[in-house]
Amino acid sequence: MSTLAAPWIILFTPLAAAAAILFVGQYSKPLSAGLAIGSAAIGCVLSWWLFAQPDPSESQQFPWIVIGEDLRIPIGVTVDHLSKVMLVVVTTIATIVFTYSLGYMKTEEGYWRYFAGLALFLFSMLGIVLADNFVMMFIFWELVGLSSYILIGHYFKKDSAADASKQAFIVNRVGDFGFLLGILFLWAATGTMMFGELTSDQEIARFAATPFYLTVACVLIFCGTVGKSAQMPLHVWLPNSMEGPTPVSSLLHAATMVAAGVYMLARIFPILEAAPHALDVIAWVGGITCFGAALMATQQDDIKRILAYSTISQLGYMVLGIASAPTPDVSMFHLFTHACFKCLLFLCAGSVIVGMHHEQNIWKMGALKNKMPFTFLAMVVGGMALSGCPPFSGYYSKDLIIAWAVFKYPFLGWLSVATAGLTAFYMVRLLVVVFLGKPKDDHAKHAMESPLVMLIPLACLALPSFMAGWPVIEGKFFRIEEPPHVPHVLHPVLLLLFAAGVVFAYLLYRRADKDPVSIPFFANRLYIDDLYDWMVKTIQDGGAAVLSWADRWIVDLLIVQVPSKIAWASGFVLRFLQIGNIQAYAFFFGAGVVGLLYLLIFR
């Protein structure tokens, strides 16, 4: 095994598995699951092995599109520190979630279709991670969008799931349009799509000579992140994507796929550094997203939607971290810990949902602590990691981003500090309402702990959620820097806010049967979804009405009907000249000749 071949094997095993499941999966449930889990496990083992190897000095490329001298697009893999860490995260989480799916999907329909979709997703995601040029990344970026569409729409007979998958696809297209434009901008300026060449010192110096152009290009590329990583204002698809099976929400819409946008920013980080104004835009989008999504999360009633908004909020942290820190490792660190604990939280939510017979409203749960003690424990670990409780992993990674944000963008930094308090609040609200108090529904009274095949993945994730942030472990994956100076009150304030959030939520929701606070503004998601509905209804439908009118009266009538009627009418008039007498025709002909001669000679 060489370090050159390993990435290709990691990349294409899941594709082969997906293809195989497509052909044989419908005959055997265990076979389809086994193929998918096997491909993920192979990728996982090879990724860890690759991670332990030194970076290869050369990279392997195959020419793919070559047009003249200017356009050369190879298919190649990048194996560097960034991609190796991401490989490890993606394949490990994927293996765990695939295994968990065995239990979760046991009684669900479309079993083999589901595993084929998961394997296809894994292939696409690894393609993004390994891509060594923008075109290849874009292709896999779209493939990820496709597999997300397939998996969100797994229960396609349900209208809401079909709509959600459609919405996810369309909203992502909006962002990807900007992404594509940005790629073309960079290509027009440099003539290369390769990450290695684009981020070389020489190209960066050339970029820096045209700051405005570079800023526009970077902001356009960031549009891709806004769509894929569900930043405001394109975040609306992520909560709706919770219509998919819970392991899908866990793997795609929490741990890995939505982090692709952050990974892409990390990949082109040297270019972003040369465009400080683009970084400002990125920071503001990230900061506002992280605060706004946390506000929305405080008032949701669906267990998965709370986690979805918290995912958006944490992605906002990562994007803010990209803009504030001098190295992408700061955000990648949070991506790493977030992948562990958010995946854990979703899998716990899945366990609760299975235990509750597919009831997702938290106000119908309650007192599950005794019925599902193991899930409760795992979810507390995840929740504490998410809220930034020391010494859980989230405490280290999130505080680092907040410290950098306070250092570089004080306003956004303090906004993200406030978000940390909100995070603790909504997470404890979720835990208290679901696991403590009284059972509020018959399902909650008779809930059962999930089978072992679902609990073991929880344990596998709970451990890194707890420990991944410790400097001993984190040092093996990242080279992070602390900001040179931050206000001394920052860390005490963060701890205070965390404690305040926990205590306040506990006291407020300890005995609640229904939500004691009602803030429609947050519960209705800041009315952003309604704004989009309104836009579609008035602007798009209005435009469509105008176009339909134009089609009916201008195209159909003026351009099609009128000329056809004129031709018919003139034909009708002229046919009276066909009198059938050959001598009359000869006379017309002779008269015509005489007329022509007259015109030619005497005029």
Next chain:
Amino acid sequence: MPTLAHYLLVSGGLFSIGLAGVLLRRNILIIFMGLELMLNAANLSLVAFSRFHLHDGLPGYNAQVLVFFIITVAAAEVAVGLAIIVALFRAKQTTHVEDLDILKF
């Protein structure tokens, strides 16, 4: 000594007679003969122009060659035309153009 104008007058006369025959007569055979007369009027004027239009003391023979072509083509055309008329007569038992007017609106 006749001049070019005389020949052209004769040619024009022949052409007018032919045209009048085509336009005025009702028998399709006579119309056909009128057509031939018009062709030969054109031939006559071509030959006349050739004879009176000298290059280095020689007539322009191109026009006379053209006349031979016209005669040849006219012979073929007569064969085809008469065949059509015979077929028409067999179908309709008439050679009067007034009776042959079904091709109209």
